[in-house]
Amino acid sequence: MPDFDDVHEHYRREGYAIVRGFFSSEEIADLGAAFDQVHAEGIAHGRSFRHGNLFYNVTSGADGTPVVRMAQWPSYHQAVLNRVRQDPRFAALFANWLGGDLKQIINQLHWKAPGSLGDFAWHQDSRFRRPVEAYRHLGTSYVQTGLAIDPHNRETGGMRFIPGSHLRGDLGLDTSMDVLGNAMSDAVLEEAGFSPGSAIDLDLAPGDLALWSPYLVHGSGENRSTHRRRFYINGYVRAEDCDRGEWAFRDGQPTPFADEPALVHYEALRERGEPHYPD
Numbered sequence: 673m674p675d676f677d678d679v680h681e682h683y684r685r686e687g688y689a690i691v692r693g694f695f696s697s698e699e700i701a702d703l704g705a706a707f708d709q710v711h712a713e714g715i716a717h718g719r720s721f722r723h724g725n726l727f728y729n730v731t732s733g734a735d736g737t738p739v740v741r742m743a744q745w746p747s748y749h750q751a752v753l754n755r756v757r758q759d760p761r762f763a764a765l766f767a768n769w770l771g772g773d774l775k776q777i778i779n780q781l782h783w784k785a786p787g788s789l790g791d792f793a794w795h796q797d798s799r800f801r802r803p804v805e806a807y808r809h810l811g812t813s814y815v816q817t818g819l820a821i822d823p824h825n826r827e828t829g830g831m832r833f834i835p836g837s838h839l840r841g842d843l844g845l846d847t848s849m850d851v852l853g854n855a856m857s858d859a860v861l862e863e864a865g866f867s868p869g870s871a872i873d874l875d876l877a878p879g880d881l882a883l884w885s886p887y888l889v890h891g892s893g894e895n896r897s898t899h900r901r902r903f904y905i906n907g908y909v910r911a912e913d914c915d916r917g918e919w920a921f922r923d924g925q926p927t928p929f930a931d932e933p934a935l936v937h938y939e940a941l942r943e944r945g946e947p948h949y950p951d
Contacts, residue, residue: 687838694881714740758926772924775917778907829895
């Protein structure tokens with residue numbers, strides 16, 4: 673088993689870490705094809721669509737054509753994406769950290785088209801872990817991961833981090849606006865006691881994996897490149913500390929989906945789990 677002690681130590685100290693070359697170029701090519709399949713599905717819907725936990729976030733571009741910004745839980749039906757989220761490398765990465773029994777509360781694809789509304793305002797992922805009582809020991813039991821399918825950097829609208837910000841826990845950052853589609857504001861950082869100059873850019877090559885804490889302050893800006901930037905996010909949690917989520921690993925082994933989807937974030941899963949276009 674690879675030694676990830678340095679990765680864990682950097683994560684504990686800075687609130688994030690990077691594993692270079694976590695997946696090979698051949699594997700990333702397969703993942704890219706899976707992304708493109710799901711993107712085509714979103715375009716075909718033409719607007720946001722939900723079927724249980726599966727959700728396509730689709731908006732309209734400046735010319736009125738559909739823009740797919742995000743898809744949640746496509747692994748229910750896309751075999752490559754499902755295989756990757758349960759890859760043994762993830763189990764090995766977290767074995768001495770979170771243990772072998774892991775759930776997922778995030779399985780998400782992100783696309784950022786050049787010049788589109790793809791900004792993410794400064795935020796902490798802890799704001800989305802609701803209800804609070806369902807997520808115990810959030811700072812030590814939960815880790816967000818992001819796998820780069822394309823170059824992920826300042827030019828492509830990549831993520832920006834405030835190193836060490838996780839050490840202050842939940843900061844109660846301004847939640848009066850949506851995170852997706854709003855630009856990063858220096859004022860939000862300054863009100864929380866951070867200098868905008870302390871921000872760093874996440875720089876990943878295809879196949880690199882980033883990890884970050886739910887308490888790490890982060891955001892992202894506009895894609896100024898000429899290509900759509902793709903990013904595969906999977907969030908893992910120690911099973912005993914979370915009442916929600918789909919199982920990923922039991923005793924370090926991949927666990928298939930149950931016959932019925934688990935409650936994750938979609939509160940109306942049992943009442944309105946059928947395919948529909950949200951109002």
